[in-house]
Amino acid sequence: xxxxxxxxxxxxxxxxxxxxxxxxxxxxxxxxxxxxxxxxxxxxxxxxxxxxxxxxxxxxxxxxxxxxxxxxxxxxxxxxxxxxxxxxxxxxxxxxxxxxxxxxxxxxxxxxxxxxxxxxxxxxxxxxxxxxxxxxxxxxxxxxxxxxxxxxxxxxxxxxxxxxxxxxxxxxxxxxxxxxxxxxxxxxxxxxxxxxxxxxxxxxxxxxxxxxxxxxxxxxxxxxxxxxxxxxxxxxxxxxxxxxxxxxxxxxxxxxxxxxxxxxxxxxxxxxxxxxxxxxxxxxxxxxxxxxxxxxxxxxxxxxxxxxxxxxxxxxxxxxxxxxxxxxxxxxxxxxxxxxxxxxxxxxxxxxxxxxxxxxxxxxxxxxxxxxxxxxxxxxxxxxxxxxxxxxxxxxxxxxxxxxxxxxxxxxxxxxxxxxxxxxxxxxxxxxxxxxxxxxxxxxxxxxxxxxxxxxxxxxxxxxxxxxxxxxxxxxxxxxxxxxxxxxxxxxxxxxxxxxxxxxxxxxxxxxxxxxxxxxxxxxxxxxxxxxxxxxxxxxxxxxxxxxxxxxxxxxxxxxxxxxxxxxxxxxxxxxxxxxxxxxxxxxxxxxxxxxxxxxxxxxxxxxxxxxxxxxxxxxxxxxxxxxxxxxxxxxxxxxxxxxxxxxxxxxxxxxxxxxxxxxxxxxxxxxxxxxxxxxxxxxxxxxxxxxxxxxxxxxxxxxxxxxxxxxxxxxxxxxxxxxxxxxxxxxxxxxxxxxxxxxxxxxxxxxxxxxxxxxxxxxxxxxxxxxxxxxxxxxxxxxxxxxxxxxxxxxxxxxxxxxxxxxxxxxxxxxxxxxxxxxxxxxxxxxxxxxxxxxxxxxxxxxxxxxxxxxxx
Numbered sequence: 111x112x113x114x115x116x117x118x119x120x121x122x123x124x125x126x127x128x129x130x131x132x133x134x135x136x137x138x139x140x141x142x143x144x145x146x147x148x149x150x151x152x153x154x155x156x157x158x159x160x161x162x163x164x165x166x167x168x169x170x171x172x173x174x175x176x177x178x179x180x181x182x183x184x185x186x187x188x189x190x191x192x193x194x195x196x197x198x199x200x201x202x203x204x205x206x207x208x209x210x211x212x213x214x215x216x217x218x219x220x221x222x223x224x225x226x227x228x229x230x231x232x233x234x235x236x237x238x239x240x241x242x243x244x245x246x247x248x249x250x251x252x253x254x255x256x257x258x259x260x261x262x263x264x265x266x267x268x269x270x271x272x273x274x275x276x277x278x279x280x281x282x283x284x285x286x287x288x289x290x291x292x293x294x295x296x297x298x299x300x301x302x303x304x305x306x307x308x309x310x311x312x313x314x315x316x317x318x319x320x321x322x323x324x325x326x327x328x329x330x331x332x333x334x335x336x337x338x339x340x341x342x343x344x345x346x347x348x349x350x351x352x353x354x355x356x357x358x359x360x361x362x363x364x365x366x367x368x369x370x371x372x373x374x375x376x377x378x379x380x381x382x383x384x385x386x387x388x389x390x391x392x393x394x395x396x397x398x399x400x401x402x403x404x405x406x407x408x409x410x411x412x413x414x415x416x417x418x419x420x421x422x423x424x425x426x427x428x429x430x431x432x433x434x435x436x437x438x439x440x441x442x443x444x445x446x447x448x449x450x451x452x453x454x455x456x457x458x459x460x461x462x463x464x465x466x467x468x469x470x471x472x473x474x475x476x477x478x479x480x481x482x483x484x485x486x487x488x489x490x491x492x493x494x495x496x497x498x499x500x501x502x503x504x505x506x507x508x509x510x511x512x513x514x515x516x517x518x519x520x521x522x523x524x525x526x527x528x529x530x531x532x533x534x535x536x537x538x539x540x541x542x543x544x545x546x547x548x549x550x551x552x553x554x555x556x557x558x559x560x561x562x563x564x565x566x567x568x569x570x571x572x573x574x575x576x577x578x579x580x581x582x583x584x585x586x587x588x589x590x591x592x593x594x595x596x597x598x599x600x601x602x603x604x605x606x607x608x609x610x611x612x613x614x615x616x617x618x619x620x621x622x623x624x625x626x627x628x629x630x631x632x633x634x635x636x637x638x639x640x641x642x643x644x645x646x647x648x649x650x651x652x653x654x655x656x657x658x659x660x661x662x663x664x665x666x667x668x669x670x671x672x673x674x675x676x677x678x679x680x681x682x683x684x685x686x687x688x689x690x691x692x693x694x695x696x697x698x699x700x701x702x703x704x705x706x707x708x709x710x711x712x713x714x715x716x717x718x719x720x721x722x723x724x725x726x727x728x729x730x731x732x733x734x735x736x737x738x739x740x741x742x743x744x745x746x747x748x749x750x751x752x753x754x755x756x757x758x759x760x761x762x763x764x765x766x767x768x769x770x771x772x773x774x775x776x777x778x779x780x781x782x783x784x785x786x787x788x789x790x791x792x793x794x795x796x797x798x799x800x801x802x803x804x805x806x807x808x809x810x811x812x813x814x815x816x817x818x819x820x821x822x823x824x825x826x827x828x829x830x831x832x833x834x835x836x837x838x839x840x841x842x843x844x845x846x847x848x849x850x851x852x853x854x855x856x857x858x859x860x861x862x863x864x865x866x867x868x869x870x871x872x873x874x875x876x877x878x879x880x881x882x883x884x885x886x887x888x889x890x891x892x893x894x895x896x897x898x899x900x901x902x903x904x905x906x907x908x909x910x911x912x913x914x915x916x917x918x919x920x921x922x923x924x925x926x927x928x929x930x931x932x933x934x935x936x937x938x939x940x941x942x943x944x945x946x947x948x949x950x951x952x953x954x955x956x957x958x959x960x961x962x963x964x965x966x967x968x
Contacts (some may be wrong), residue, residue: 111480116432167494185255187237190704193254195223195232196712209631209645210273212690212706215280222261223690223706225275229266230306231274231283231294238696252694252702252714260261261312264300267292273331274690279338282355285311285959286331289319291343295361302390314359315343315351317903317931327892332385340417344387350400351416357568363418365571368402368490370410383889391522394430395547397422403518405889407511407531407539410492411608412574414549416460419569424476431457431464441709453549456481480567487557487572489550491608497544511537511616519632523639524661529611530642534627538617541672542659545609550577577608612659613669619647631688635694635717643703645688649677650705652717675715676705749791753793854912868967879959890949894942901938 135270170189186654190196213222220232236253261283269287276283283294291314298310319326334340339355340363348370351362370382383405389397398414434457438450458465459481463473557572583839619629628646635641640655652675656668678687691705703715768775867875 113226135921136402137715138700161298165686185235185257187253188256189714190221190234190236190252190254190714193256193258193712194510195225195258196710197442198705209269209310209633209688209691209705212692212704213274213283214277214692214694214704215276216695218280220280221692221704222274222276224271226271226284227258228260228262231261233261233296236694237696238698238702244569250705257305260306261294261296262306262308263292263294265311267311275331275333277333277338277341277355278335281338284331284333284341286328289320291315291319291328292487293355296448305351312359315362317349317360319345324895325902326896329384332387332389334417334420335389335391336422337417338418342387342389342400344384345384346403346892347900348382348384350387350402350412351383352415354418356419361569362695363569364415365569366412366415366488367571367573368410369494369573369575370404370408371576381929383892386518388518388520390520391527391831392423392426393522393527394426394433395549396522396527397426398549401518401520401529403515403531404493405514407515407533409518409529409531409611410490410576411494411547412488412490413547414456415488418478418480420478421475422461422478424966427457427461427464427476444897445571448562449548450552452483452486452551456549481570481572482557482559482567483551484559486551486553486739487555488574488576489552490549490576492576494608494611496541496613497610511535511539513537513627516627517632519634519642521634521639521642523638523655526658527660528614528655530632532630532632532644534630536619536621536628536630538619538630540617540654540655541607541611541615542614544612547609550608552577562968563830577676614655614657614659617653617670617672619644619646619648619651619672631691633691633693635701636693637701643675643691643693645705647678647687649687650675650691650703675703676713681843697842699775763804847900857873862954876963879956887949887953894945894949895941897938901935901942905935 118659211224212219215222219236221232221236223231223232223234224230224443235258236252239257240254243947247565267285267287267290269289269290271285273286274283275286282297283296285292285294293312293314295310295312298311300308329344331341331343331344334342334352341353341355343351343362345351347394349366350366351367352364353359354363357363360722385403385405387402388402391401395413398416402410402412404410409444431454434450434453438446438453439659441447441450446826460478462479463476483500511531511533515531516534519530521528521530528545529541531541533537533539548579552575555573555575557570559567560569561567610943631645633643633645635643638654642653644651644653652673654671654673656662657665687707689707689708689710690704692704694702694704696702699718701717703717705715707713768778770776770779852868921943
């Protein structure tokens with residue numbers, strides 16, 4: 111087999127420093143010259159002039175100071191775990207667990223690792239080389255270049271960084287904390303001092319997120335997969351925001367206020383607390399979808415969401431457009447036709463290439479244009495209901511997970527869309543979409559827009575309500591059987607209902623039970639889409655899916671396989687284990703797992719394609735006595751044991767005619783003496799040499815047996831010496847057993863001995879009280895905190911901010927609605943006071959109920 115390998119990288123960097131790559135914000139695109147709006151509200155207001163906004167944008171950007179020419183030293187390649195960046199030994203102070211403290215740039219082969227002690231980012235050059243090219247890549251080593259760069263923020267961040275993320279072109283780093291977000295521009299360098307590089311750093315949404323680490327929390331941040339300048343932020347006030355790096359980092363480009371339940375129908379406070387989100391992949395309408403997970407395990411979908419100016423494959427967009435025109439508009443159902451027309455209008459406005467049909471059809475990509483409907487807003491589809499293929503039975507309690515939902519990831523595998531939910535109890539819930547995602551709008555709920563003087567949309571904000579009839583309609587959903595009517599299935603798709611979920615499996619990682627929920631993080635495999643990894647306090651596990659309803663239906667009876675990759679032996683599963691985790695796809699078709707622990711150690715594990723680790727099994731009892739004897743006798747050659755080959759002797763009649771005194775007789779006798787000497791004397795010599803060597807072997811074996819015999823004698827003497835001690839311990843154990851029996855008899859006399867255990871209804875009531883104490887109160891406290899922060903922001907507006915910046919403020923269509931009146935403020939304060947009193951009363955009632963339950967148990 112001949113392998114074609116790329117030439118190895120140079121041992122030292124080039125003589126001149128690499129060219130600086132500026133972020134999209136510095137390129138001066140038309141969108142970067144748009145006006146920044148200081149007000150958080152959204153309205154339909156044109157900007158005054160483009161020149162004023164351009165000057166304001168240019169004045170707000172700090173100038174990059176020239177740095178002296180840097181002298182590059184020769185690089186040395188060492189094993190990645192031996193790099194100096196992983197020998198700090200700071201115990202992981204200031205860095206949260208979960209695996210978000212590292213990022214990988216596949217195009218430039220750079221590893222970014224956050225250093226909490228230095229408050230900077232290590233930028234490490236990594237290569238994967240074939241240690242022995244003659245063995246067809248069996249031994250692959252991951253090496254790092256020494257020295258490496260240390261990227262430092264321009265100013266001290268002032269908060270603890272818990273998540274590090276790199277955009278698709280490798281130009282910007284997202285530094286996220288629990289309440290703050292900043293952007294570090296990798297190639298916009300302010301100054302350099304040896305290997306330490308000071309980079310320009312800009313805060314994100316400083317007007318929305320508090321500066322005192324109180325109020326709105328940042329739940330998750332992630333770059334959009336189809337844009338290098340857009341990233342999404344999910345906050346604790348149930349708002350999903352999409353920011354544009356090339357336009358404005360203070361105000362979001364798109365805001366979606368999530369309303370998962372109808373007003374006045376809240377029965378579970380955890381159902382309004384979001385946890386995480388995940389973008390869809392390159393599959394039909396999934397590429398325009400955002401999946402949002404709430405703490406009670408419910409999953410909602412927003413579709414369609416497109417970053418302004420992002421690029422998509424024109425062939426895929428054309429396929430979706432033709433599908434809507436072919437099936438949606440030809441239906442006899444009016445709801446199907448209405449939803450199809452809205453989808454076609456959105457596609458034609460967002461991607462004008464579909465309707466213009468230009469003469470040049472050679473373009474492979476289509477750019478998304480800003481668009482949003484004035485009269486309609488997106489529907490928060492969900493919660494996605496789960497269906498059962500047998501008799502459409504509801505989900506049983508045995509198939510449900512315990513605790514809170516703590517992690518979420520979406521994966522597109524062939525024809526299937528997989529959703530994996532991680533629970534705090536150490537369980538993984540794996541579901542698949544039983545139907546395709548379709549766009550949905552809430553007709554009659556207007557969208558608030560902000561446009562410039564040319565009528566171009568700058569930002570969008572909308573309230574996304576859930577459809578109350580959606581979940582009830584999906585309860586009667588039945589999977590379509592083979593041979594069903596295609597037209598009815600198409601109508602069901604475009605009826606405006608959310609797609610159902612098909613339960614694939616529930617994987618229990620068997621983590622240690624703790625009072626608090628465990629912290630679990632999910633990561634996808636870059637080469638094998640059926641495989642993902644789960645990091646927790648006990649280590650790192652690999653989960654592989656074998657059954658997929660549309661891709662691998664023949665593997666329906668095969669459950670997912672779970673293999674531990676790293677184990678810590680830590681009984682506290684809720685304690686963090688990994689501070690950074692990245693997956694590297696090398697040139698040999700393997701995946702390198704780079705794990706960085708909280709104390710700062712680095713481990714590299716190689717995963718070779720589909721080869722899964724198999725346990726080594728040794729069956730000692732299968733070896734018989736014959737096998738041992740054959741091994742022992744095999745020390746002597748079989749030829750020697752069989753004996754010498756007898757010489758060929760002529761017939762006795764020919765020898766009788768010869769006399770010993772004759773010349774012929776003497777010659778014949780001499781000949782046979784030589785033959786017998788050749789066969790028997792040489793055989794005896796071989797036997798002598800073999801026995802001599804075998805004697806040394808027997809001597810060694812006898813000495814070994816004598817040593818083992820002496821060891822057995824010593825063991826017997828030790829056992830005899832401990833025999834008395836063992837007898838004493840047995841007698842003491844019998845006495846303790848008798849004492850325990852007497853104590854049990856004494857306990858039976860107590861009045862509470864005949865008390866019956868709690869009934870099933872009482873146990874369910876107690877579990878409900880525990881859930882209220884753990885989940886509901888935390889959710890109410892977070893809601894009160896978010897409302898308090900929002901009230902403070904509206905009660906103390908930034909007076910004169912618009913006059914100081916020279917920008918026009920956001921205005922509402924009607925006068926008097928831009929500020930909160932005194933009556934509304936007093937009403938809000940009284941509502942908060944009533945809510946606080948109600949919360950205190952609930953706490954008192956819970957304490958009384960717990961006290962009564964304890965008294966009854968005693």
